[in-house]
Amino acid sequence: MSKYVNPGLIPTSRRNVLRGSLLAGAAAAAAGIGHAAVRPAPAPKVSIPGMPLVRTGEKVEAASNAKPADLSGYTRVKQELVAPPFAPKHDQVAKGGPKIIEITMETREVLLTVDEDTGAQIWALTYNGSVPGPLIIAHEGDMIELTLRNPETSVMEHNIDFHASTGALGGGGLTHVYPGEETVLRWKATKPGVFTYHCAPGGAMIPYHVCHGMNGAIMVLPRDGLKDGAGNPLRYDSIAYIGEQDFYLPVDEDGNYKTYEAAGDDYADSVEAMRSLKPTHCVFNGSVGALTGENALKAKVGDTVLMIHNQANRDTRPHLIGGHGDYVWEAGSFTDAPLTGLETWLCRGGSAMAAMYTFRQPGVYAYVNHNLIEAALLGATAHFVVEGQWDNELMEQVVAPRPYGA
Template identity: 30%
Template sequence: MFETTRRRALQALGVGGAAAAAGCTVRAPTADAEKQRDRVEQQSTPSVDRIAADPTDIPEPIDRSEPAEVDVTLRPEEVTAEIEPGVTFDYMTYNGQVPGPMIRVRKGDTVNLTFENPSNNALPHNVDFHAAAGPGGGAEATMTAPGETAHLRFKATYPGAYIYHCAVPNLDMHISAGMFGIILVEPEEGMPSVDHELYLGQHEIYTDGQPGQEGTHSFDMAAMKREDPTYVVMNGEKYAMTPSVHGSAATVSTGDTARVYFVTGGPNLTSSFHPIGNVWEEFWPQGSLTTEPQTHIQTSPVAPGSTCIATMTFPVPGNFKLVDHALSRVARRGCLAIVTAEGEERPDVFDPDPQSGEGGTASA
């Protein structure tokens, strides 16, 4: 049954072989784009109210000392949502959100994946886990046509935060449309305790419109080939995690510590990840947990297909902006999340108005 399912999916793609299943074969990109364009013409109003993943919706830290079997279900869902008010786009997602759900396991655990491609989808999909030690990260094993279900079993043999993403031949289009996420493999000793954990993902969206141009935007293959995105966003929408859209990524208290799990889906642009008004107190490049963290990092590159883990503290209250320090992406294309810290002012640490005499001693 599995081989039949895989062959049917490959036939639906019009390609063959393991390399194609793993997204390593280049073909004319028109088929997926035309199918998506047809969906845009049929459905110009949102089918979901929100595409942005809740950055606080993270599985609890693992509290066990022995390996276990962990059941995971991923559904590639093709949905229409707003990138910003008045601008609709056809997304491809895992479980209806961008980034896809964060998966949390422990080194030595066995992941039992059920991959369900709904019958109302237009396209084949699959998933490549960078945490899986096996051909294509499971891409060939999970290649499914609409209406098909596949199963994958793998052991998490190395700790760290790893991207997972769609890996069909037009993988760049599918990732750009939202098909990526993080699987966290905790080390056997677990993760240090923090007050908050957050989950954010950055990617580019290539459309045939301009930022803010109201109406339905179709995917633009030519813009993607030029690496000229319309939007660069965190969690799927322009300024999604800000008070004016879906609320801050988190509200914390001064003195708290937050750990951020961050993934760059891409498919093309490297993020220069930076917390405005702060630094990364601890920073694990590439999501690697087998080395000591870097400390007091202002800005660090997170390449497409990679992750980082970073902690930050909040000595004073205010809005702390998490951005790509390629700042035109923030000002023009939507790449911003905000963490709001509440608490007492600390003029000995930061005084925004020293001349008032209320927050400190004014100089003569």
């Protein structure tokens, strides 16, 4: 479980060191220059070709060639976001015309216990306090209107890059908010599918934020709902939203996990740990056991569950032990026909994907990263507990274990 701690404000001079520069980071990336450290820099007036809004120090200016959005015909609705692994209320088939979906997210820097058994903790950087951030759901043609808030008690600058959006670095170029600021971004959902979103302040701060939990997923449904390869409608009874997170926790000379007083204090140590490319933990929904035991996902025989899997940083191989992917949108695109009958599917790093399965037997199903080292040793395991009547035609123990031989 997440433990919320108010770290308080740290000195402005130090906070400036922690702020990434999106523009400097983008320029460095284009030039092939790595960031050994994040340095404070002035905020000069800049111009980015094709970007309708640019940040210029303490203000935002509109580009003279920006085309006004035509909002005629749209209806405004509010979407109440909920904590993972659950999904917000939504229609599987769109009703009426396109919507402007209003959502609010707050960037929160919280002390998260990754593994209670070892005491491993991290100052997680989050949207709305959860790892992953909340699932957003829209239909193709809708607009997402996000109010993004960064509390005064935060230490760092944050923003958001939506892989489902078009332009301005996925909105990352228009959403930089310092502590005590808020911004509003509106973008049109033109491509149906499931997509990741994540924080991308710039330079080395991009992997630092993503590997501290600051990512999530959005699902853009076709207006007429999901379909199989023949065009037949597909329906689900519930959504299981699973965010796989790789953490790189620094350790001391004795191999013990280090602790830090406030968010950002681990920056230098974390960057060094991330360079190893060897995660200390690969967990579902923020911590070891977040989706097992009392927190296991629930279903009944006959229920069809849409499993949405997000991994913002590295490839993973989801597998449902005892079940299958009846329909799998492995690359995340709902425009393409789903694959069928898969045993294991690939979720590419920096993307989200979806798999649909109808449970046919009761019992406990383990949903794992089928790199079994990561599942068993690093934490990438969830459980579905399914109620119902056993079907011996599908499986039967003909003879219980008994001694044999001389």
